[in-house]
Amino acid sequence: MAEIEALIKAFSGHGVDEKTVISILGNSQPEHRQAFRKEGGFFAEDERRFERWNDHHVKLLKHEFMRFKNAVVLWAMHPWERDARLIKEALKKGPNSNSVIVEIASTRSSDELLGARKAYHSLFEHSIEEDVASHIHGKEKKLLVALVSAYRYEGPKVKEDVAKSEAKALISAVKNAEKQNPIENDEVVRILSTRSKPHLKSVFKHYKEIAGQHFEDELDVHLILQAAVQCLITPQSYFSRVLDEAMRDGADKNTKKGLTRVLVTRADVDIRAISDDYRNHYAIPLADKIEAKAKGSYKEFLLTLMARGN
Amino acid sequence: MSTLTVPAQVPSVTEDCEQLRKAFEGWGTNEQLIISILAHRNAAQRKLIRQTYADTYGEDLLKSLDKELTNDFERVVMLWTLDPAERDAFLANEATKRWTSSNQVLMEIACTRSSKQLLEARQAYHARFKKSLEEDVGYHTNGDFRKLLLPLVTAYRYEGDEVNITLAKSEAKILHEKISNKAYNDEDLIRILATRSKAQINATLNQYKNVYGNDIDQDLEADPKDEYLDLLRATVQCLGTDEGALTRVVTTRAEVDLKVIKDEYQRRNSVPLDRAVVKDTSGDYEKMLLALLGHGDA
Secondary structure, eight states: OHHHHHHHHHHSSBSOOHHHHHHHHTTOOHHHHHHHHHHSSSEEEOTTSSEEEOHHHHHHHHHHHHHHHHHHHHHHSOHHHHHHHHHHHHHHHOGGGHHHHHHHHHHSOHHHHHHHHHHHHHHHSSOHHHHHHHHOOSTTHHHHHHHHTOOOOOSSOOOHHHHHHHHHHHHHHHHTTTTSOGGGOHHHHHHHHHSOHHHHHHHHHHHHHHHSSOGGGOTTOOHHHHHHHHHHHOHHHHHHHHHHHHHSTTOOHHHHHHHHHHHHHHTTTTHHHHHHHHHHHHSSOHHHHHHHHBOHHHHHHHHHHHHTTO | OOOOOOOSSOOOHHHHHHHHHHHHSSSSOOHHHHHHHHTTSOHHHHHHHHHHHHHHHSSOHHHHHHHHOOHHHHHHHHHHHSOHHHHHHHHHHHHHHSOGGGHHHHHHHHHHSOHHHHHHHHHHHHHHHSSOHHHHHHHHOOHHHHHHHHHHHHOOOOOOOOOOHHHHHHHHHHHHHHHHTTOTTOHHHHHHHHHSOHHHHHHHHHHHHHHHSSOHHHHTOSOTTOHHHHHHHHHHHHHTOOTHHHHHHHHHHTTTTHHHHHHHHHHHHSSOHHHHHHHHOOHHHHHHHHHHTTOSOO
């Protein structure tokens, strides 16, 4: 029935379409609700002859209702506390969330990252680097610890000859990928975690000139390493990719969180540039995509963040 | 404890600046005059002198010093006149350009400064050298030295007193295992020394001694010619000095079990704790500690 379909739709996607839920479910009689339980797919027939909520669905619903609250809380937070908590959460979630740590460490300014480190002391009584070093075990550990410890110089000055020789070091690391994964290569880690961003832009420009292709297109490059490079030199396209993945159908719980995280953390920084990049890459304006995929108060909140000042 | 002496009646800043200016005038330089002023002013006074000198004569005092003084003397005066963060940045930069013995300087700055001071040094480094400290350290060191020094200079250690004994025990075990296998450049070993808070490291080093019998420095003495091992041992020594420990232990245990601690201290070090306190502290701080240790009458 049309109403059940509309209800199901109100619960799917990012957030909950509260108005639809109120108007349909709120106005429903017992027999409507029974029909919903029988047809909705959120319930299962219990052995004792009643339609029982599927526990898994209740959990999913909980997350969808919480999306708005999480976005609001994250938005009101001081950026330092926000980044510290995001890193802590990523550490708890495990290796699949390592990219969040890379994202925060690499896209913030030196002082913003420093602020996150200070807030982390207050919130968790440990330093970020000690927690990252003790909780991460794979090949990416060295790079991650180094990235969160950086306090990069932020001036524009670049030494082209140094950039060129560092590009060559990267090329050599990639050539040697069979013997050692480039993400564990000391020179790769040193260059990516200590050099300034303008310097790195130059390094990767030389890389392309000498090797003939972009570093990110090299086959044997660890995903985390690719993410780090993108975050450091082309953050807007990195963010628009995260957004797109978050809004894809069938995205998992953690990937979906990218929508809130990127909007909230970049709304004051470069959301317009990210938006432009998104439209160039995915042929649809970011706001339109959010309009289509998100629901209710959550959707309104995100769109409002984006439209501020227009 | 500080050794600086400042005159009871300090001349005005303007007077100091005039005198310094006079010291540079003419053919030679009046080094004695420079010493008599700068060596007897504290950091705040020196900072004010430097500012006023610049305002009055349009030139950084350090530039005048650079022009007029030579070698060791100049170096001492110059370093003394810089503020602590600039000083650390200058020393660190110098260390990255020289050869092996300067790794010690980098380690010392990284390990003996507070988190805030190390950070300020990194900021001063940006301002003065238009680069980050870590990129220079990374570029100018290699191998095991880089593995140890980079994490040390980029650390922003938690500074609280909280200590997790279970963690201290397990990390002491890791350290012992790696050292026994002569894996002195092991990732975990370096991770522990470079990221844990100083309080936590001290707890770990204490556990090390309790469980394995030796002080960790003794176990790091294997090869006198190994410069990396040397540096590692010095790192542990620098990190293991916990100045706040005395205050912390005495004040938190005086009403609990300080007597037991005193006895244990005497047993381990063959010297009463009271005597060690008298030797190492002074003034009202010493009096307070001794009182809490049960010395003298109520």
